[in-house]
Ligand SMILES: *[C@@H]1O[C@H](CO)[C@@H](O)[C@H](O)[C@H]1NC(C)=O
């Protein structure tokens with residue numbers, strides 16, 4: 001053992017110890033941590049794969065083109081059939097006015113237009129003027145003088161499209177070379193033929209029949225009842241489906257223009273015209289209008305990802321609580337402040353890293369949810385949410401005392417929050433008649449406020465990608481439609497409040513199991529029952545009275561002269577469930593010297609553990625107080641913690657940490673550093689026999705009960721505490737380990753005070769310098785083992801076995817030796833007597849037996865002193881019958 005007491009560990013030393021412990025702990029939980037980070041990555045990858053798949057499926061159905069912000073100008077060309085498809089005379093169409101099929105040989109077939117009207121001569125006048133007569137066109141500026149035609153479905157993107165200009169006959173000039181859009185293009189002349197039909201149905205028939213021959217008319221017009229004062233026209237034209245732009249290129253405008261222009265020129269002369277210079281599409285985004293289901297799903301998946309950490313952290317916190325590790329750390333000097341800053345900071349950093357990975361990975365995968373929104377907004381949002389989540393977790397941890405319950409509730413909450421958010425809250429959000437104030441009230445629940453934030457980010461990302469713009473920017477926060485600002489404000493305020501509340505509740509509950517129990521017990525605590533009569537003096541034994549005098553004297557002198565002084569310390573548990581208030585410790589006086597071991601014996605439920613709980617600060621005394629090394633436990637518990645060691649009744653260990661790591665941690669809490677720490681840990685491991693065979697570096701989850709017990713004792717002794725409390729340290733140990741442990745305690749008690757409770761009289765006798773028998777909340781006696789035996793024993797047990805006939809003689813003999821002897825057992829020839837020690841001398845007994853042997857046969861006899869066990873039973877019986 002290192003002898004110099006290193007003093008109270010500073011805040012930094014405590015934080016350092018806890019941080020290192022946490023890091024080691026996390027290192028052990030590698031698997032769980034990997035899963036933790038793999039989960040969002042998996043979901044994101046899944047999302048991308050799904051998106052990719054869905055996109056591909058959609059592309060198969062409908063090709064998706066890039067947006068067209070500046071559509072090109074298109075030449076106002078008529079869609080005319082390919083030259084080989086132009087209608088000619090045939091068996092099906094035997095009309096003489098149609099061109100002869102021989103024209104196909106030299107590609108000189110005319111484009112045939114059919115027309116009809118109520119006034120033949122008027123209509124003929126109109127259609128005759130439809131085609132251009134210009135012959136001297138030599139620049140693209142003059143294109144509007146020509147009637148253009150093309151047989152390519154999309155002559156914009158088609159490189160070898162054919163452009164024609166239509167004339168009544170092509171004798172004069174058969175082609176014009178022009179430069180259009182920096183492309184040199186050859187315009188071929190094509191004859192335009194107009195043929196009269198008597199009715200609309202004739203036209204229909206002809207077109208239909210031509211189709212059968214795989215040939216086409218270029219178009220048809222019905223001028224109806226048009227005359228010089230009114231113009232009515234019906235146009236037949238062919239819709240050409242354009243597979244590239246995913247649309248029917250319906251440009252009947254040129255047909256209509258052609259015939260209108262002709263009408264105008266007929267009425268007003270050649271000078272009047274309606275030129276069409278070009279046709280232009282509307283600018284378009286070409287996006288798919290319906291948000292696909294991947295987009296719909298992503299908010300749900302993202303909310304699951306970001307609240308996934310909640311149950312994980314909750315489990316970690318409740319684990320420390322369920323296994324009372326928090327209290328154990330506190331008892332070994334870990335201050336609340338250090339615990340809080342490290343635990344909170346630790347979780348906050350882990351959450352922040354988690355969120356950062358989430359955003360970084362999503363961005364790497366190129367999801368617009370991450371890439372299009374302003375990163376600073378995302379960081380602020382995730383950071384605030386991460387902190388809110390950590391503080392809410394701390395608050396929630398107060399409600400649970402069992403890891404299993406906590407994790408079931410935690411995961412269920414995550415699952416349900418996601419579903420409710422996605423299917424209920426979102427529809428409420430999108431319902432304009434739903435009052436906004438209710439939305440805000442719903443957002444007070446952190447799950448919904450985070451959902452709203454993600455929802456807004458998603459909306460902006462989606463809209464942004466549609467208009468080719470960025471997503472949410474800071475200026476968008478002013479948009480009243482955007483819930484991001486209110487969400488951030490709500491989360492920020494909630495964060496502040498929950499941190500304060502969680503800290504307050506934690507301080508309340510850190511001394512008892514559950515904060516609610518504590519709250520209710522403090523509210524129902526009965527007013528002090530100090531006027532309850534003191535334990536009557538007559539029934540107290542002199543040594544208890546003496547102890548009280550010692551306590552009173554030493555308090556007056558100096559409280560620091562003893563390691564422990566208890567001054568009328570009392571513990572009353574408040575009435576609960578109809579039971580009256582229970583007094584567990586009834587005004588105890590005790591003064592223990594700086595070195596030595598004090599053993600507390602007592603039946604179960606006598607109040608030993610209540611007493612120890614008060615001494616180590618788990619519960620507060622109802623009245624009275626105790627001083628440990630002169631420090632009042634009511635006011636200076638934090639200082640007291642740095643000088644005591646505790647070995648609790650149940651081993652409080654982290655299953656995944658090794659024995660050595662436990663000792664390192666508690667050593668650091670006791671302000672040991674560097675080489676001194678190492679040495680102390682090694683020695684401590686050696687003394688409790690955990691050093692050899694690699695036991696020290698095994699995780700304590702794999703320890704046997706005895707090994708855990710020995711580790712607990714080693715923990716209580718590390719850092720050389722001046723006062724050590726051991727609650728039944730040897731339960732469950734095999735005899736060899738127990739002996740080993742006794743040696744450790746015997747060595748340790750030489751320079752420190754040890755308070756030990758035990759049920760083993762053997763242990764009490766061999767370890768303790770003084771013993772107190774504690775029954776029903778008060779000390780019945782306090783002395784060393786010998787004295788107790790002398791006082792309460794006071795009897796010897798004499799046993800003799802003879803034949804049944806001699807029973808009376810044996811009894812007579814015993815009465816002779818000791819008139820007050822008492823027969824306590826009789827079966828056949830065997831009798832047992834209790835002889836008061838002060839009446840008999842052992843020599844007399846031997847003499848009497850010798851005499852008796854001569855008179856009748858003695859099969860066996862024995863004489864025994866009383867044991868401590870008998871003392872214990874006697875005291876306990878006497879106290880409970882009193
Ligand atoms: C037909 O049109 C011509 C002019 O082109 C006109 O002189 C004639 O009266 C019209 N016939 C009828 C029946 O309207």
Ligand SMILES: *[C@@H]1O[C@H](CO)[C@@H](O)[C@H](O)[C@H]1NC(C)=O
Nearest residue numbers: 134135136137138139140142
């Ligand atoms: C184009 O034709 C006009 C007549 O319409 C003529 O005056 C002019 O010189 C021609 N220009 C070229 C470049 O051939």
